[in-house]
Amino acid sequence: xxxxxxxxxxxxxxxxxxxxxxxxxxxxxxxxxxxxxxxxxxxxxxxxxxxxxxxxxxxxxxxxxxxxxxxxxxxxxxxxxxxxxxxxxxxxxxxxxxxxxxxxxxxxxxxxxxxxxxxxxxxxxxxxxxxxxxxxxxxxxxxxxxxxxxxxxxxxxxxxxxxxxxxxxxxxxxxxxxxxxxxxxxxxxxxxxxxxxxxxxxxxxxxxxxxxxxxxxxxxxxxxxxxxxxxxxxxxxxxxxxxxxxxxxxxxxxxxxxxxxxxxxxx
Amino acid sequence: xxxxxxxxxxxxxxxxxxxxxxxxxxxxxxxxxxxxxxxxxxxxxxxxxxxxxxxxxxxxxxxxxxxxxxxxxxxxxxxxxxxxxxxxxxxxxxxxxxxxxxxxxxxxxxxxxxxxxxxxxxxxxxxxxxxxxxxxxxxxxxxxxxxxxxxxxxxxxxxxxxxxxxxxxxxxxxxxxxxxxxxxxxxxxxxxxxxxxxxxxxxxxxxxxxxxxxxxxxxxxxxxxxxxxxxxxxxxxxxxxxxxxxxxxxxxxxxxxxxxxxxxxxxxxxxxxxxxxxxxxxxxxxxxxxxxxxxxxxxxxxxxxxxxxxxxxx
Numbered sequence: 093x094x095x096x097x098x099x100x101x102x103x104x105x106x107x108x109x110x111x112x113x114x115x116x117x118x119x120x121x122x123x124x125x126x127x128x129x130x131x132x133x134x135x136x137x138x139x140x141x142x143x144x145x146x147x148x149x150x151x152x153x154x155x156x157x158x159x160x161x162x163x164x165x166x167x168x169x170x171x172x173x174x175x176x177x178x179x180x181x182x183x184x185x186x187x188x189x190x191x192x193x194x195x196x197x198x199x200x201x202x203x204x205x206x207x208x209x210x211x212x213x214x215x216x217x218x219x220x221x222x223x224x225x226x227x228x229x230x231x232x233x234x235x236x237x238x239x240x241x242x243x244x245x246x247x248x249x250x251x252x253x254x255x256x257x258x259x260x261x262x263x264x265x266x267x268x269x270x271x272x273x274x275x276x277x278x279x280x281x282x283x284x285x286x287x288x289x290x291x292x293x294x295x296x297x298x299x300x301x302x303x304x305x306x307x308x309x310x311x312x313x314x315x316x317x318x319x320x321x322x323x324x325x326x327x328x329x330x331x332x333x334x335x336x337x338x339x340x341x342x343x344x345x346x347x348x349x350x351x352x353x354x355x356x357x358x359x
Numbered sequence: 360x361x362x363x364x365x366x367x368x369x370x371x372x373x374x375x376x377x378x379x380x381x382x383x384x385x386x387x388x389x390x391x392x393x394x395x396x397x398x399x400x401x402x403x404x405x406x407x408x409x410x411x412x413x414x415x416x417x418x419x420x421x422x423x424x425x426x427x428x429x430x431x432x433x434x435x436x437x438x439x440x441x442x443x444x445x446x447x448x449x450x451x452x453x454x455x456x457x458x459x460x461x462x463x464x465x466x467x468x469x470x471x472x473x474x475x476x477x478x479x480x481x482x483x484x485x486x487x488x489x490x491x492x493x494x495x496x497x498x499x500x501x502x503x504x505x506x507x508x509x510x511x512x513x514x515x516x517x518x519x520x521x522x523x524x525x526x527x528x529x530x531x532x533x534x535x536x537x538x539x540x541x542x543x544x545x546x547x548x549x550x551x552x553x554x555x556x557x558x559x560x561x562x563x564x565x566x567x568x569x570x571x572x573x574x575x576x577x578x579x580x581x582x583x584x585x586x587x588x589x590x591x592x593x594x595x596x597x598x599x600x601x602x603x604x605x606x607x608x609x610x611x612x613x614x615x616x617x618x619x620x621x622x623x624x625x626x627x628x629x630x631x632x633x634x635x636x637x638x639x640x641x642x643x644x645x646x647x648x649x650x651x652x653x654x655x656x657x658x659x660x661x662x663x664x665x666x667x668x669x670x671x672x673x
Binding site for chain 2: 098099105108112116173174176179184201202206210212213216229238263267291313328335339341346
């Protein structure tokens with residue numbers, strides 16, 4: 093009996109979590125006029141009109157590609173820069189290493205908001221505002237990634253390196269053929285967080301981007317809201333376009349996220 | 360550690376004759392490797408984080424509208440902000456947000472973690488469902504909730520109406536704008552807290568519970584005396600992260616209420632944004648962002664110091 097109530101509670105909860113998404117999809121295919129009557133569960137005349145309006149209203153493909161491009165690039169770059177730095181901190185010995193690592197950690201503690209104004213000015217001075225590079229710049233390297241990956245590299249036994257060194261392998265060989273394959277779960281976790289961070293980021297694109305051709309999804313969606321305050325089906329169609337890719341990325345990496353969180357010392 | 364012991368024999372073999380230049384060459388080579396591995400991350404972090412950090416401090420000491428030349432004002436921006444009632448107001452709103460959001464998200468996340476840690480059918484699916492809002496962008500979540508909480512024909516008010524309850528004006532009513540933001544934020548972050556606490560629950564050895572069971576402790580006692588104390592490191596992490604993030608709340612406010620109606624849900628970061636890009640007061644905005652940073656830092660340091668009193672590491 094207790095189990096029954098447990099299931100009931102969890103399923104109701106899951107419904108509450110899923111409902112807004114379900115509703116988003118339903119609204120996006122509901123014929124425009126019927127929205128005024130309030131929400132319905134069953135759509136009588138499903139239509140893709142809202143998606144067509146969306147296509148006409150803004151370069152939605154361009155925006156989608158921008159988002160994928162920037163999120164993809166920042167994920168790849170963060171994996172490269174992060175894993176290299178992680179190897180450097182975990183395996184190389186140099187003076188002031190702890191001070192340098194401390195500087196990395198310091199950048200982690202500064203909220204983005206502190207940086208937004210001067211970063212914007214920097215981009216303006218370099219004449220880089222309204223470019224792909226401006227969108228990408230703050231996410232090329234992340235101290236969070238370095239920190240997480242350093243933990244993972246440290247956990248790789250040094251005996252493996254030593255054996256490889258005897259065989260004549262240099263740092264580059266050890267890094268690419270021994271360390272990288274062994275820290276794959278940590279890399280997956282960093283990849284998901286990097287992709288998520290870039291895909292969903294709002295404040296920085298809002299500040300640095302003016303023209304529609306460089307817009308990312310969160311920006312595009314927020315402008316939709318202004319244009320279509322009464323046409324929620326269009327706004328919800330935009331939301332669907334934005335949720336689907338990230339949901340796919342998440343489902344692909346789901347196992348790694350929960351395992352990754354459990355293994356990175358955030359317990 | 361491994362490198363010196365392994366390279367020493369070869370170094371020693373050629374040591375006597377060319378010891379100095381040899382060692383120097385090796386030193387350069389070592390430095391080369393350090394630079395090779397660290398520069399790809401060090402350069403962007405310096406250019407796009409450290410430099411803006413320092414220049415933001417510099418900007419905060421000036422009067423500046425982003426266009427005309429900067430004008431040195433010393434600490435005026437800071438003293439002006441501290442005496443401005445607007446500052447107090449946006450900090451109060453941020454505090455209310457955190458005070459409402461944290462208990463909601465922790466209680467909800469804990470309940471979920473406890474349930475989904477049991478052997479239930481479809482556990483993986485349920486965990487994924489509860490995590491889905493975490494990966495969705497704030498803009499989408501805020502839009503969807505703005506629409507669900509629509510005072511006129513939103514689903515929430517329809518349900519409340521059907522139950523014969525009051526129908527708040529949510530984001531159109533100054534009293535309800537902040538609670539609307541809090542509700543949607545808690546809904547979104549529940550899954551994140553759940554995952555952290557799940558990881559914590561799984562770290563508790565099962566024999567502790569078994570021992571308590573043998574001693575005749577009931578479920579309630581085991582929860583308060585064992586689970587909660589042993590979960591304190593995860594709780595600590597959740598509280599620290601939620602407070603840091605909570606004080607930086609912006610996206611959902613910007614999309615749902617834009618700080619309104621009549622400034623009733625304006626938060627600190629919203630104010631920083633408006634000061635810079637609406638009113639052209641970049642100096643004050645920079646000063647306000649440093650005040651916010653200082654507040655977050657002080658709170659975090661206090662928490663880390665205070666953790667000894669209630670965080671038990673098994």
